[in-house]
Structures are given as structure tokens and as C-alpha cells.
Amino acid sequence: MTKNARLLLIAFVSGALVMVFEIVGARILAPYIGTSFYVWTALIGFVLASLSLGYFVGGRLIDEKPQEILIAKALFMAAIxxxxxxxxxxxxxxxxNQHVIGIKASALMAxxxxxxxPSFFLGNISPMVSRLILNEIQTAGKSMGGVFAYSSIGSLLGTFLAGFVLIPIFPLSTIMLGLVGIALSLSLYLFFLEKKWLWVFVGFALLCMLVYMGTTKKADSSYILETESSYNSIKIYPSNDYKTGDSIxxxxxGRQRAGGMSLVGNPLPFNYLYYFRLAEHFKPGFSKALMLGGAAYSFPKYVLKNYPETHIDVVEIDEKLSQIAYDFFxxxxNNARLTIFHEDARTFLNKQKDKYDVIYSDTFCSxxxxxxxxxxxxxxxxxxxMLEEDGLLIVNVIQAVSGR
Known part of the structure; x- marks a missing residue:
């Protein structure tokens, strides 16, 4: 491989790494601080700012010492x-979550x-590649344009790869280890070409550690199922109710307990779900209900069992959760009184024309x-x-009865 081809490949891969990391980052943050515009604004803003700073510093460094070893070190630091x-x-x-008050402050700090x-060190690479690939001032535009084209194409590929392939299929931990491994492997390759044997030894040792961590499962895992979907990191495991101690x-x-099933015969697994039974008091004899949010389908199952004349529609965005509910919960x-819609609850509301006696809302993004x-x-x-006359809307929200 020629020097220019090698450098353009590095620009391409670094562009892809940036975008995969940014998109995976939103998934990392979601269970703790949600997916609001504040989170996306902070994420995009700080990535752009750190890339810009990385471009500036990387350009200054490569002008002082125009050698590939600097790219190797930048990739190594990005991997670390x-x-x-x-x-x-x-x-x-x-x-x-425990010490920072407010979604804005949490998003900014996180x-x-x-x-x-990581974004700063990955930002070092493009100006370094541009400087090393530039042979004469007359072709500076062509050289710079080529580098940024390769980097941008890599970013485009990384964007679609993360959103359509990596996140729906692989756990976040595997994706993160993959990003570390790619950055480390590229730096290791450059250190080898430069005959920097100490760096090669350290990089190879870290790479072996990554392979071990990625291929070794935790022996003490209590999860019955651990998987990923397009929307969630999903874990199924036996537990206990923190108030009653009952088996669930x-x-x-993510980090959110989103549903469950009692293993000791209780009709509902969590105390809050009993508040949905207020429909029996305010709208006795209701015949058609809608539930936004399915997850483990705890309350829809209760409706099917205890209200034999009621039909319930359930809107659940994640089709994989419905399959897990069939398999584990x-x-x-094929119950004629249950209809499941796999789509975003808001798009369902936008186009649904049916009327309901009761609407239950139990949706969360963190x-x-x-x-x-x-x-x-x-x-x-x-x-x-969408409510019938004298219809009822019951919404689950996280809020104290009094105080802040």
C-alpha cells in the first residue's frame, strides 16, 4: 500500500469512527438522561467543538513535525x-443522575x-493527513479536497452503519470495544511501520486485552436474556419487589425497570399498575381501551383476564419487546381482544380515528x-x-406527591 493510499484510508476510518461514536453516544446517554433536544444539542455541540479544537491542534503539531508517528499517537490516544x-x-x-440537578446541566456535563x-484526538487526524499528503502548493486544493472527501464519506458510512446495522444487532459494549480495537489497530500498524517497538508492544498488549474482554462472558451474569433491539438494550432477569419482596x-x-411479571401469583407486578384500575371506578363497564407503551404487557394481560368484554389496543414502538413478552411474560x-401496533405512539395518535373509553399512557424514554x-x-x-364522551385518560408520570 502506498503512503497516500494508507493516509487516505486512515482519514476514511477516522471519519467513520467519529460518527459511529456520536450516534452510539446518544444510546449510551438515553437510559440516564433521556433523548431530549437538550441531550442531542449538547452531544452534537461538544463533538463539533472538540473536532474543531482537534483540527487546530493537529494542524499545529504536524507543521512542527510532519511525521506519521503523530497520527499513530493521535489514534492511540483516541483508543485510550x-x-x-x-x-x-x-x-x-x-x-x-444522583448529584446533578436538571436535564440541561446533566446533558452538558455528561x-x-x-x-x-475521543472526538478531540480523532479531530487531530484529518489535518495531519492533509499535511503529509500535500506534495506541492499547486495541488493543495486537490489534496485537501481528497482528504476531506474520504473523511466525509467515512462519516456517512459510519452514520448508516451505526444506525441500521451495529446498534440493532450488537450490544453497546461490543460496539465500543470495536471502536477501541479499530483505532488501536491502526495506531499499532503505524507504530510498526515506524519501528517504534515499545509502542508496538504496549498497543499489542492492549489489543489482546480487548479481544479477551470482548470474547469472555461474565460468569456471574444472572440474566435470562440479554439482547439489543433498534430502540433498547434489553435484559430479562429474576428479581424482587423492593417494597414487598415478592419474586418478579x-x-x-437500559437502566430502567420497564416491566415485569409476578412469580408468586399476584395479578400485577408493581404497585403503580394498580392505579390503572381507577378506570373501574370512573368508567365502569368500559369496552374499548388503548394503552400507549407495552414493554412486558403487564397491564394489557390484566385487562384481558379481568375485563372479558373489553378490547384493548396497545401501541409499542419496539417489535422485539412484543416478541419477548410472548416468549417470557x-x-x-392470537387473542381477538388484543391488537398491537408497532409504531411511535405520537404517529399513532396523529392518524388514529377510533374512539376509546379509556386511554392508559405508560411511556418513558429514560x-x-x-x-x-x-x-x-x-x-x-x-x-x-380520541376519548368517548366521559372517557378517561390515565397517565403514569414520575412525580412526588409533594415537595420538589
Whole structure:
């Protein structure tokens, strides 16, 4: 491989790494601080800012010492910082949840700490490649344009690869280890070409560690199922109700306990679900119900069992959760009184013309936040318009009865 081809390949791969990391970053943050515009704004803003700083610093460094070893070191530092995100993201984000007040402050602090260092080092690479590939000033435009074209094409590929392939198929931990491994392998290759044997030894040792971590499963895992979908990191495991101590089969999405099934014969697994029974008092004899949010289908199953004259429609965005509910949570198949719609609850509301006696809403995009598109005045009006006369809307929200 020629020097120019090698450098353009590095520009291409680094562009892809940036975008995969950014998109995966939103998935990393979602279970802790949600997916609001504040989170996306902070994530995009800090990635762009750190890339810009990386371009500036990388350009200055390569002008002073125009050697490929600088690209190797930048890739190595990117790998180390990505590895740090892999190791400490959950503990750090849990600390954010416990000590930082407000979604804006949480989003800013989380994205700054986790995403600035890797993006900065990856930002070093494009100007370094441009300087090394430039032979004469008369072809500077062509050379620079080629580098940024390769980097942009890599970013485009990384975007679609992350969204359509990696996240739906692989666990986040595997994707993060893959990013570390790619950056580390490229740096190792350049160190080898430059005959920097100490760097080669350290890089190879780290690469072996990554392979070991990626191929070794935790021996003490208590999960019955651990998988990924297009929308969630899903775990199924036996647990206990924190108030009653009763045995429960739990469904966890990200860090959020999203559903369950009692293993001791209780009609519902969680106390809050009993509040949905208020429909019996306010709308006795209701015959048609809608539930936004299915997850483990705890309450829809209760409706089918205890209200024999009631038909219930359930809107669940994640089709994989419905399949898991069939396989693990005893959701009955082919029940004529149950209709499932696999789509976003807001798009369902936009086009649905049916009327309902009762609408239940139990949707979350993190442990404490409702999807923003379901909290607008327009969304509430749509739900109101779908109710029959004297219909009832019951919404699950996380809020203290009094105080802050």
C-alpha cells in the first residue's frame, strides 16, 4: 500500500469512527438522561467543538513535525479515551443522575466529560493527513479536497452503519470495544511501520486485552436474556419487589425497570399498575381501551383476564419487546381482544380515528422522563379527541406527591 493510499484510508476510518461514536453516544446517554433536544444539542455541540479544537491542534503539531508517528499517537490516544468511556460510562452517568440537578446541566456535563476527549484526538487526524499528503502548493486544493472527501464519506458510512446495522444487532459494549480495537489497530500498524517497538508492544498488549474482554462472558451474569433491539438494550432477569419482596421476572431497558411479571401469583407486578384500575371506578363497564407503551404487557394481560368484554389496543414502538413478552411474560398469542401496533405512539395518535373509553399512557424514554412528543399540548389534545364522551385518560408520570 502506498503512503497516500494508507493516509487516505486512515482519514476514511477516522471519519467513520467519529460518527459511529456520536450516534452510539446518544444510546449510551438515553437510559440516564433521556433523548431530549437538550441531550442531542449538547452531544452534537461538544463533538463539533472538540473536532474543531482537534483540527487546530493537529494542524499545529504536524507543521512542527510532519511525521506519521503523530497520527499513530493521535489514534492511540483516541483508543485510550474511547476505552475510558467503555469502562467508566455507567458509573459516571449514575453519578450524574444522583448529584446533578436538571436535564440541561446533566446533558452538558455528561457529554463534555465522555465525548470531548475521543472526538478531540480523532479531530487531530484529518489535518495531519492533509499535511503529509500535500506534495506541492499547486495541488493543495486537490489534496485537501481528497482528504476531506474520504473523511466525509467515512462519516456517512459510519452514520448508516451505526444506525441500521451495529446498534440493532450488537450490544453497546461490543460496539465500543470495536471502536477501541479499530483505532488501536491502526495506531499499532503505524507504530510498526515506524519501528517504534515499545509502542508496538504496549498497543499489542492492549489489543489482546480487548479481544479477551470482548470474547469472555461474565460468569456471574444472572440474566435470562440479554439482547439489543433498534430502540433498547434489553435484559430479562429474576428479581424482587423492593417494597414487598415478592419474586418478579423483570424486564430492564437500559437502566430502567420497564416491566415485569409476578412469580408468586399476584395479578400485577408493581404497585403503580394498580392505579390503572381507577378506570373501574370512573368508567365502569368500559369496552374499548388503548394503552400507549407495552414493554412486558403487564397491564394489557390484566385487562384481558379481568375485563372479558373489553378490547384493548396497545401501541409499542419496539417489535422485539412484543416478541419477548410472548416468549417470557406469558402474553397470549392470537387473542381477538388484543391488537398491537408497532409504531411511535405520537404517529399513532396523529392518524388514529377510533374512539376509546379509556386511554392508559405508560411511556418513558429514560428512567424519569416521558417522550417529549407525548407531552406537548397537541399530543394531549389528540388523546382528548380520541376519548368517548366521559372517557378517561390515565397517565403514569414520575412525580412526588409533594415537595420538589
Amino acid at each position: 479515551s474511547l476505552f475510558g468511556v467503555y469502562l467508566f460510562k455507567d458509573d459516571f452517568l449514575q453519578w450524574i 457529554t463534555f466529560v465522555l465525548f470531548v476527549p 421476572l423483570m424486564m430492564q431497558l 406469558e402474553l397470549p398469542k 428512567a424519569i422522563s416521558l417522550p417529549y412528543q407525548l407531552t406537548s399540548i397537541e399530543a394531549v389534545q389528540l388523546q382528548y379527541d
